[in-house]
Amino acid sequence: MSPTGTVVEAQVMRWLVDAAGFPATAEGTLVSGGSVANLTGLLAAREARFPGSWTDGVARTPDAERAVLLVSGHSHYSVERTAGLMGLGSEAVVSIPDRGGKMDPAALDDALGVLKREGRIPFAVSATAGSTATGLFDPLDEVADVCARHGVWMHVDGAHGASFLISEPLRHLVRGIERADSIAWDPHKMMWMPMSTGAVLVRDGRHLNAAFRQKAPYLFHARPGEERSWDAGRMTLQCSRRFDALKLWVSLRHYGADHFAELLETTVRNTHSLHAKLAAAPDFEPMHAPESNILCFRHLPERGDGFQAELRRRYNESGAGWITTTVLDGRRVLRVTLMNPHSTGEHLDRLLDGLREVGRGIE
Ligand SMILES: Cc1ncc(COP(=O)(O)O)c(C=O)c1O
Structure with missing residues (x-):
């Protein structure tokens, strides 16, 4: 250097x-x-x-x-x-x-x-x-x-x-x-x-x-x-x-560190609000309460690990959004990391609606 x-x-x-x-x-x-x-x-x-x-x-x-x-x-x-x-x-x-x-x-x-x-x-x-x-x-x-x-x-x-x-x-x-x-x-x-x-x-x-x-x-x-x-x-x-x-x-x-702290707090707040939406929805199940901007969940009714993996694949292919997946306690789950501080409640609703729509097309 x-x-x-x-x-x-x-x-x-x-x-x-x-x-x-x-x-x-x-x-x-x-x-x-x-x-x-x-x-x-x-x-x-x-x-x-x-x-x-x-x-x-x-x-x-x-x-x-x-x-x-x-x-x-x-x-x-x-x-x-x-x-x-x-x-x-x-x-x-x-x-x-x-x-x-x-x-x-x-x-x-x-x-x-x-x-x-x-x-x-x-x-x-x-x-x-x-x-x-x-x-x-x-x-x-x-x-x-x-x-x-x-x-x-x-x-x-x-x-x-x-x-x-x-x-x-x-x-x-x-x-x-x-x-x-x-x-x-x-x-x-x-x-x-x-x-x-x-x-x-x-x-x-x-x-x-x-x-x-x-x-x-x-x-x-x-x-x-x-x-x-x-x-x-x-x-x-x-x-x-x-x-x-x-x-x-x-x-x-x-910008100062406070600026980045605000971005951080916004993404964590968004993740809590996504968690509340998932918990209130009969067709989703959050896997844990979030502490940061990462959250894992499943789409219901329960149709096995293959369904979650296929849902993620097709949703990403649809171009509506992009999510990831992991395995928690031996079960395949959907996973998001909310990085964009400009995301709003409307974007989160669209994410869930998009998953519902894609999910309906999976046998
Ligand atoms: C907890 C944790 N440690 C280490 C790493 C690796 O970081 P990097 O990709 O910057 O090498 C990651 C990446 O996602 C991580 O989440």
């Missing part, structure tokens, strides 16, 4: 670090998105618990073969992928049962106890703030209590939901995120930045630096006595990078 890019990114990162409630020791970097942010945060966790993994490799690092990564049952696939990428093996991932679609802190506590008694080393817990399927938030404060009790690194995959930090009325959903050791945060999701604008934040910046300890004198110029080097390349997989910080810097200066 350029000298200007480096300085602007440092300002943007400081803004994100402050918004997260992290201390001055925190460091971070912009990355391509949530997947790389998860990997980077968990690389820092690996090095913190198993120092030397970076230089000697996991196979030759004492105890690293006993490492376990605990994740929310509904975590994004990129979190589990990190275990494979870090040389721990995807078998090193243990998924914690949900309670109402959220990580159950009691189950996490039990799992940590059992793993320790078995001689395994749980080195990190990855909680989710705004899960991909349902947009629900794990109880971060309670997860932080459990992590603190067991001395385990807490990572928060806030790719979708960390942006809720900027909204006064919605911030309670991420209470406890400030106690995390690392956070993945995608401004290219709920701050409406163009792709790509992902970020990783690490509470104690030393761990982030240790995650990629390398010498590259043609680029990294640590000056004697300098407490914090400006070389952004120390903290990221990437070398050449776009000046992604600029769009966030300009947007924050021009």
Whole structure:
């Protein structure tokens, strides 16, 4: 990156670090998105618990073969992928049962106890703030209590939901995120930045630096006595990078964070209003109460998973709208992410009417 890019990114990162409630020791970097942010945060966790993994490799690092990564049952696939990428093996991932679609802190506590008694080393817990399927938030404060009790690194995959930090009325959903050791945060999701604008934040910046300890004198110029080097390349997989910080810097200066908070609040309000419409309609069933701008539901009468999948396919093909689908508790469901703050109640009615019309044509 350029000298200007480096300085602007440092300002943007400081803004994100402050918004997260992290201390001055925190460091971070912009990355391509949530997947790389998860990997980077968990690389820092690996090095913190198993120092030397970076230089000697996991196979030759004492105890690293006993490492376990605990994740929310509904975590994004990129979190589990990190275990494979870090040389721990995807078998090193243990998924914690949900309670109402959220990580159950009691189950996490039990799992940590059992793993320790078995001689395994749980080195990190990855909680989710705004899960991909349902947009629900794990109880971060309670997860932080459990992590603190067991001395385990807490990572928060806030790719979708960390942006809720900027909204006064919605911030309670991420209470406890400030106690995390690392956070993945995608401004290219709920701050409406163009792709790509992902970020990783690490509470104690030393761990982030240790995650990629390398010498590259043609680029990294640590000056004697300098407490914090400006070389952004120390903290990221990437070398050449776009000046992604600029769009966030300009947007924050021009519109201010409150503007994005309003957009966020509007989409969440719309999602609550869609939920009310679904709950009131005899021919739809919402699968959960929404917390963010994601909602899953089914069209009734019950005609099996094939019907929901076919309904989604034909509705999208009709051109009337575009929705997604997922599987919740073994059942195929319809899923929407309401991203457009200009959507109104009329658009939501049209969505349901459009689904009804397409549904009538399916045998
Ligand atoms: C919770 C969560 N984590 C991580 C990711 C991956 O983010 P990206 O596509 O920016 O790599 C997503 C993407 O949808 C997500 O929802």
